[in-house]
Structure formats: C-alpha cells, structure tokens
Amino acid sequence: GKSGEGETPKLGDHVYVVGGGNTAMDCARSAVRGGSKATVLYRRGREEMPANDIEIDEAVHEGVVFEYLTAPVKIEEKGGRLFMTLVKMELGEPDASGRRSPKPIAGSEYAVEASAVVSAIGQQVLPxxxxxxxxxxxxxxxxxxxxxxxxxxxxxxxxxxxxxxxxxxxxxxxxxxxxxxxxxxxxxRGEEVAGEPWRFNSSMGPLGTVSEDLFADYVKTPRIKMPVIGDAERKSTEK
Structure with missing residues (x-):
C-alpha cells in the first residue's frame, strides 16, 4: 500500500500486533486511533515485556487487549480475512538474555480471525x-x-x-x-585515529548515595506527573 507516503493504512475492525516492545505499543495504539480493535500477542508475561511501563499502561487505558504467554504458529488468508493459529506458552529457564525462555504448551492451540496482523518482533542485522x-x-x-x-x-x-x-x-x-x-x-587527514576526545563530565552518582545535607534547605515535593488528554478524546486524535 501507500502507507509509507503518509496515507492512513486501512487495517479493518480487528488488528493483532505480535511483539512486546515499544514499536508493538505504537502499532497497537495507532490501530486504536484508526478505529480498530487492537490485540497484542506476546510470548512471555508482562514482567518480561521490554516495552516501557508507561507505554503499556497507556495502551491498556486506550482499550488495547493483551494476550500474554501467546504466540502465533500459523497464519492463512481466506476471503480477505486472516486466520491465525495461536498457542499458549509457559516460561522455562532463563536464556542468554536473562529472560525465561517461552515453550509452547502441547495441545493448547486455538484459532482467531483478524482483519490485519502486524509483526513487531524486533530487527536484525543482515550480515x-x-x-x-x-x-x-x-x-x-x-x-x-x-x-x-x-x-x-x-x-x-x-x-x-x-x-x-x-x-x-x-x-x-x-x-x-x-x-x-x-x-x-x-x-x-592521515592523523592517528583516536576518536572523539572525552569531554569533562561531572556526576554526583546515584541519588541514594548523595548526602541528604545537600538538600537540607529544599522542600521535598513529589515528581510532577505529566498531564494527558482523556482516553476517549485521544483515541480519536491522529496527531
């Protein structure tokens, strides 16, 4: 299609987004703004999800449905609709990334119907x-x-x-x-390739290690929470 030229893609009534990162949240929340129901499929649990908590929370506020411990195993098109076979997962031992490896649960397959499926499962370098x-x-x-x-x-x-x-x-x-x-x-220029010089940087270190005496003259106040427009209104905004 011409979505890359600024036109709004027609995703239909129910969009499934596969993935758990910030890009997956962008896709799901954009689908909601386009008038679609959006469901996110993620093969691990909420705790393992790499997306920022605020992105996940805002998506939930906007009505995005999350299906955790779920992964697609088959997809086919019939009559302009997409039919996906999903399988439920369970978490095993931690893998090289430190996250617990998901494994499919035998016999847990089930089918869903979608108007569009968006893959947001990461990127890789083509070597x-x-x-x-x-x-x-x-x-x-x-x-x-x-x-x-x-x-x-x-x-x-x-x-x-x-x-x-x-x-x-x-x-x-x-x-x-x-x-x-x-x-x-x-x-x-034929000079020694040493790279950009390291400029002076000053840091007090983590806040918990800084002496309270430094802030004795200041009144402690909670962090300001950024205002957001209401759920109903922002679900219909395009920008």
Missing part, C-alpha cells in the same frame, strides 16, 4: 554485506568495530548505528554517527 567485505561479525550479525573509533579490522572501513550495535535506539545511532565522522576525519 551479507559484512561477509562480502570480509568484516568480522558478532553472533547477532552486528559488524565488529572499535567502540571508540568505530573502525573495523579492515583499514578505511567504519561501522556505526544498528549494523554495529544491533537493534538500538535512533538517538544512539545518530550520536555514534557523529563520533564516527570525527574518527573518519582523522583517518582522511
């Missing part, structure tokens, strides 16, 4: 170009580079952004892009 250039890659496909200069093992090739960190936030990619440009400039 093909790195292999073609003879670059070293990590297990997740990310290109190995010096964390300070972003130089790879091959002279003249630098890597930064998600291809180097793995899936990450845009602001970190932009910041690392600036640092890489600094190192590339050093390389092109």
């Amino acid at each position: 093909g170009i790195a292999r073609e250039l003879g670059l070293e890659t990590a297990r997740n496909g990310a290109i190995a580079a010096n964390p300070d200069t972003f130089q790879t093992a091959r002279p003249g090739i630098f890597a930064c952004g998600d291809c180097q960190t793995g899936a990450n936030i845009a602001v970190r990619a932009a910041g690392n892009g600036r640092k890489t440009a600094y190192a590339v400039n050093q390389y092109l």
Whole structure:
C-alpha cells in the first residue's frame, strides 16, 4: 500500500500486533486511533515485556487487549480475512538474555480471525554485506568495530548505528554517527585515529548515595506527573 507516503493504512475492525516492545505499543495504539480493535500477542508475561511501563499502561487505558504467554504458529488468508493459529506458552529457564525462555504448551492451540496482523518482533542485522567485505561479525550479525573509533579490522572501513550495535535506539545511532565522522576525519587527514576526545563530565552518582545535607534547605515535593488528554478524546486524535 501507500502507507509509507503518509496515507492512513486501512487495517479493518480487528488488528493483532505480535511483539512486546515499544514499536508493538505504537502499532497497537495507532490501530486504536484508526478505529480498530487492537490485540497484542506476546510470548512471555508482562514482567518480561521490554516495552516501557508507561507505554503499556497507556495502551491498556486506550482499550488495547493483551494476550500474554501467546504466540502465533500459523497464519492463512481466506476471503480477505486472516486466520491465525495461536498457542499458549509457559516460561522455562532463563536464556542468554536473562529472560525465561517461552515453550509452547502441547495441545493448547486455538484459532482467531483478524482483519490485519502486524509483526513487531524486533530487527536484525543482515550480515551479507559484512561477509562480502570480509568484516568480522558478532553472533547477532552486528559488524565488529572499535567502540571508540568505530573502525573495523579492515583499514578505511567504519561501522556505526544498528549494523554495529544491533537493534538500538535512533538517538544512539545518530550520536555514534557523529563520533564516527570525527574518527573518519582523522583517518582522511592521515592523523592517528583516536576518536572523539572525552569531554569533562561531572556526576554526583546515584541519588541514594548523595548526602541528604545537600538538600537540607529544599522542600521535598513529589515528581510532577505529566498531564494527558482523556482516553476517549485521544483515541480519536491522529496527531
């Protein structure tokens, strides 16, 4: 479709979003604003969900339904509708990420009908170009580079952004892009490639370790809660 050109995609009456990160919350909440019922399928529990708590809470306020410990195993199209087979999961031992690994429960399959299904299950680096250039890659496909200069093992090739960190936030990619440009400039000028100098930074450390005496003259007040527009109103707003 032309959704990438600014047009609103027609998602229909019931959208299923597969995933548990902030992107999944964006998709579900946007579907609600488009007039659809939205259900999020996540294969682990609420405690393991990587999305920010405020995103999950706001989605719940807006009527998004959450099906935890649930994963799709099959999807097919019939008559313009999508039919998904879902399976219930149980959490086993922690995996390499420290989160408990989900395992399907035998015989727990059931079917649901959807007007649209959105996959929001993460991103991965496609390692093909790195292999073609003879670059070293990590297990997740990310290109190995010096964390300070972003130089790879091959002279003249630098890597930064998600291809180097793995899936990450845009602001970190932009910041690392600036640092890489600094190192590339050093390389092109024939200087030692040392990367951007570390500028002075001052920190008192975690709040719990700072002496109360520093705040003796200040009245303690609770953190200000940001106001939000009412649920009904924001479910119909587009921007």
